[in-house]
Amino acid sequence: MVTLKDIAAEAGVSITTVSNVVHNRTSRVSPERVAKIWEIIEREHYVPSMTARTLANADSSIIGVITHMTPQNTGSTMSDPFLGTFVEGIESRTRAEGYYLMIRSVEDARALDFLSRSWHLSGLILTGMFQDDFFTCTQRLGIPYVLIDSYIDQPDVYNIGLEDEKGGYMATRHLLEKGHRVIAFASPSVRPGGVVEKRLQGYQRALAEFGVNYDPSLVFTQEISVEEGRRLGVALSEKKHITGIFASADILAAGIMAGLRERGVRVPEDKSIVGFDDNYLCQLTNPTLTTIHQDAEQKGILATDMILAQLRGEEIPQRSVILPVSLVERESVRDLNRK
Amino acid sequence: MVTLKDIAAEAGVSITTVSNVVHNRTSRVSPERVAKIWEIIEREHYVPSMTARTLANADSSIIGVITHMTPQNTGSTMSDPFLGTFVEGIESRTRAEGYYLMIRSVEDARALDFLSRSWHLSGLILTGMFQDDFFTCTQRLGIPYVLIDSYIDQPDVYNIGLEDEKGGYMATRHLLEKGHRVIAFASPSVRPGGVVEKRLQGYQRALAEFGVNYDPSLVFTQEISVEEGRRLGVALSEKKHITGIFASADILAAGIMAGLRERGVRVPEDKSIVGFDDNYLCQLTNPTLTTIHQDAEQKGILATDMILAQLRGEEIPQRSVILPVSLVERESVRDLNRK
Numbered sequence: 001m002v003t004l005k006d007i008a009a010e011a012g013v014s015i016t017t018v019s020n021v022v023h024n025r026t027s028r029v030s031p032e033r034v035a036k037i038w039e040i041i042e043r044e045h046y047v048p049s050m051t052a053r054t055l056a057n058a059d060s061s062i063i064g065v066i067t068h069m070t071p072q073n074t075g076s077t078m079s080d081p082f083l084g085t086f087v088e089g090i091e092s093r094t095r096a097e098g099y100y101l102m103i104r105s106v107e108d109a110r111a112l113d114f115l116s117r118s119w120h121l122s123g124l125i126l127t128g129m130f131q132d133d134f135f136t137c138t139q140r141l142g143i144p145y146v147l148i149d150s151y152i153d154q155p156d157v158y159n160i161g162l163e164d165e166k167g168g169y170m171a172t173r174h175l176l177e178k179g180h181r182v183i184a185f186a187s188p189s190v191r192p193g194g195v196v197e198k199r200l201q202g203y204q205r206a207l208a209e210f211g212v213n214y215d216p217s218l219v220f221t222q223e224i225s226v227e228e229g230r231r232l233g234v235a236l237s238e239k240k241h242i243t244g245i246f247a248s249a250d251i252l253a254a255g256i257m258a259g260l261r262e263r264g265v266r267v268p269e270d271k272s273i274v275g276f277d278d279n280y281l282c283q284l285t286n287p288t289l290t291t292i293h294q295d296a297e298q299k300g301i302l303a304t305d306m307i308l309a310q311l312r313g314e315e316i317p318q319r320s321v322i323l324p325v326s327l328v329e330r331e332s333v334r335d336l337n338r339k
Numbered sequence: 340m341v342t343l344k345d346i347a348a349e350a351g352v353s354i355t356t357v358s359n360v361v362h363n364r365t366s367r368v369s370p371e372r373v374a375k376i377w378e379i380i381e382r383e384h385y386v387p388s389m390t391a392r393t394l395a396n397a398d399s400s401i402i403g404v405i406t407h408m409t410p411q412n413t414g415s416t417m418s419d420p421f422l423g424t425f426v427e428g429i430e431s432r433t434r435a436e437g438y439y440l441m442i443r444s445v446e447d448a449r450a451l452d453f454l455s456r457s458w459h460l461s462g463l464i465l466t467g468m469f470q471d472d473f474f475t476c477t478q479r480l481g482i483p484y485v486l487i488d489s490y491i492d493q494p495d496v497y498n499i500g501l502e503d504e505k506g507g508y509m510a511t512r513h514l515l516e517k518g519h520r521v522i523a524f525a526s527p528s529v530r531p532g533g534v535v536e537k538r539l540q541g542y543q544r545a546l547a548e549f550g551v552n553y554d555p556s557l558v559f560t561q562e563i564s565v566e567e568g569r570r571l572g573v574a575l576s577e578k579k580h581i582t583g584i585f586a587s588a589d590i591l592a593a594g595i596m597a598g599l600r601e602r603g604v605r606v607p608e609d610k611s612i613v614g615f616d617d618n619y620l621c622q623l624t625n626p627t628l629t630t631i632h633q634d635a636e637q638k639g640i641l642a643t644d645m646i647l648a649q650l651r652g653e654e655i656p657q658r659s660v661i662l663p664v665s666l667v668e669r670e671s672v673r674d675l676n677r678k
Contacts, residue, residue, distance in 0.1 A: 022453070024450075038449075042449075047453065047456040047457055048453075048457045049457060049459075050457045050458050051390045051393040051399065051458070051459060054390040060390065062441075080423070081420070081423075083423075084419070084420075084422075084423040087442075091442055091443070091444065092444075095443065095444065100441055100443070100458070101441060101442050101443070102401075102439055102440060102441050103426070103430060103440050103442060104430070104434065104439070104440070105430065105431075105434065110377075110381075111363075114361070114386065114387075117386040118386050118387045118388060118389045119389050119390070119439070120388075120389075120390060226619040226622060226623065227619075230622065254623040255622075255623070257623070257625075258622050258623055258625075258627075261625060280565040280566075281620075281623060283565060283569065283594075283597050284565065284593040284594070284596070284597055284620060284623060284624055285623055285624070285625065286596075286597075286600060286624065286625035288597075
C-alpha cells in the first residue's frame with residue numbers, strides 16, 4: 001500500500017502539502033507543485049483512506065447538516081428555496097476547505113447523538129433547533145457546532161441568527177404606514193423562544209406603536225409549504241376586514257397569493273402582503289413580493305466558517321452572529337392613504 | 340468497550356437484530372424488543388463505530404449524491420426545486436433504510452474517483468452526467484450506481500430517466516394545437532446525447548408533424564436559473580413574431596415570465612409558455628404555468644431503491660427505468676384558434 005509519506009518523499013514535499021493537495025486546499029501550493037504531486041499520486045495509485053484517518057483522529061472531516069424532524073415536518077424540506085440555498089453555501093464552502101457534507105433529519109436527541117458519535121462528525125450545523133434536550137445533547141458531544149435560527153437561553157452559544165424581531169417589526173410597520181390596520185400574521189406555530197415568536201413580537205411592537213390592539217384571532221399558523229399557504233389564502237379570501245398579511249416565509253406568502261387569486265381576490269388591490277426571506281420566489285410572483293431580506297447562502301458560508309474556526313482552534317471574536325434584515329419593496333403592498 | 344455482540348447477548352437476540360435497531364430498520368422487530376434493546380444500549384453507553392465498520396467491510400453505508408460541476412454551474416444548484424425535492428426523496432429513503440447521504444459537486448472524474456474510494460461509498464447517485472469519462476470512472480469503481488437523466492450509449496446501464504423526447508414533443512404539440520407557429524425553445528446548451536437534445540428532438544418532431552420548418556435561431560440557450568430566465572424574457576419581449584415558448588425547466592419558464600412582465604408583455608395574451616418539471620413554481624406564477632409533469636421525489640426514492648437492490652444483490656428486473664411524463668394544462672397558453 002502506498003502511503004501519504006511515500007508520495008511526500010517522492011515529491012520532496014511535506015506530508016501536509018500532499019494532504020492539502022489531495023483535499024483540494026491548494027491556495028498556498030504552486031500550480032507546478034500541485035501538478036507534480038498529482039502525477040505521482042496517479043502513477044502510484046494512491047488513495048487516502050478517510051475512514052482510517054477518521055479512526056486515527058476520531059474526526060471524520062464530515063460536517064453534519066441537521067434538520068429537525070417533527071411530526072408535522074417529516075422530511076428535510078430541502079425544496080424550500082431558503083434551505084436549498086443555505087445548503088448550497090455550505091456545500092461549496094466545505095468542499096473548498098477539504099471537508100464533506102452529510103445531510104440528515106433527526107427525530108430526537110438520541111438520533112443526533114448516535115449519528116454524531118458513530119460517524120465521528122467533525123462538526124454540526126443545526127437548523128431550527130428549539131428544544132433544550134437537543135442543545136444539551138449537542139454540548140455533551142463536545143464537537144464544534146453552530147445553531148441556525150435558534151434561540152437557546154444560555155450564554156456563549158455558537159449561533160447564527162437574524163434580526164427576527166426587527167424583521168417582524170419592519171414588515172408590519174410597512175403595512176401600517178401604508179394605512180393597513182387589520183393585519184394577519186401567518187407562520188408556523190409559535191414556539192416559546194423560537195424564531196416565530198421573535199417575529200410575532202416585532203409584529204406586536206409595530207401594532208402598539210400605531211395604537212392598534214393585538215388580536216390573537218389574526219394569527220394563522222400552518223407549516224411552511226406552498227399547499228398550506230394556498231389553503232390559508234383561500235380561507236383569508238373570505239375575511240374581507242383583513243387588508244394586510246405578513247407571512248413569515250416567502251414560500252408561504254407565494255402560496256397565500258395563489259390561494260387568494262384562486263378566489264378572485266386581487267393583490268395588492270384587495271389585500272396586501274409582505275413575505276420574509278427575499279429568495280427568488282419574490283420575483284416570480286405576480287405582483288412581485290415585498291419582503292424582508294436575508295442572505296441564505298451567506299448564512300451557510302458563515303456557518304461553515306464558524307465550524308472551521310472552532311476546528312482550527314482559532315479565536316472566535318463573536319460566538320453569536322446576528323445577521324441584519326432589511327425591507328425590500330416590490331409590488332404586493334397597496335398604499336391605502338392614496339385613494 | 341461495549342460491542343454489538345455484548346448488547347445482543349444481553350438482549351438475547353441476534354447481532355443482526357441489534358444492528359437493525361441501531362440503524363433504524365425496525366419494521367421486522369417488535370416495539371417491545373426495540374425498546375428493550377435501546378434500554379440496554381443506553382445503559383451500556385454503546386455507540387456503533389461506522390468508521391470501524393467501514394474499514395472492516397470496505398463499505399461505509401454512505402450513498403453519494405453527485406452533481407457535476409461545470410464552469411457555468413459551479414454550485415450544487417440545490418435551490419432549484421427539482422433538485423431539492425429529488426434530494427428530499429433520497430434523504431428520507433436512505434434514512435429509513437439505515438444509510439447515510441453525502442452531497443458533493445465534483446469537477447472531474449478524478450474527483451469522483453477519489454471521493455468514492457477514500458470514503459468507501461456504498462453507492463453513487465449521479466445527476467446530469469453526460470461525459471463518458473465520468474461513466475468509465477463510475478464503472479471502474481465497481482460499486483452500485485444509478486445515473487439520473489443521463490444518456491450513456493452503452494448497454495445495461497443503471498439509469499433512471501424520463502420520457503424526455505416525448506415531453507418536448509407534448510409541450511410543443513400543445514402550443515402548435517393552440518395555433519402557435521413561431522415557437523422558441525429555451526434550455527441549457529444542447530449536449531450531444533443529453534437530456535436537452537432529447538427534448539429538442541421532441542420539439543422538432545412536433546414541428547415536423549405540423550409542417551413547420553425547424554429554425555435554429557429560435558433555440559435560446561442559457562443556464563437554468565431565475566436570473567438567466569428573466570434576462571431571456573426581456574430579450575424575447577422584443578421578438579414580436581414569437582408567440583410560443585417552450586422552456587425546459589419550470590424555474591426557467593418562471594424567470595422568462597418575470598422578464599416578459601417587466602417589459603409589459605402579457606402571458607398568455609401576447610406570448611404563451613410551457614414549462615417542464617411540474618414543481619410547485621407552476622402554481623405560484625400568475626398566470627399559473629402549463630407544464631410537463633415529472634415526479635422528482637419519486638425519482639429520488641426510486642434511485643435509492645435501485646442502489647439498495649444492488650447492495651443486497653437482488654435481481655433487478657429493469658436496469659433502465661424511464662419515468663412517464665404528462666402534460667398539465669394551466670393558464671399560460673392562449674388558444675389562437677379562438678379569436
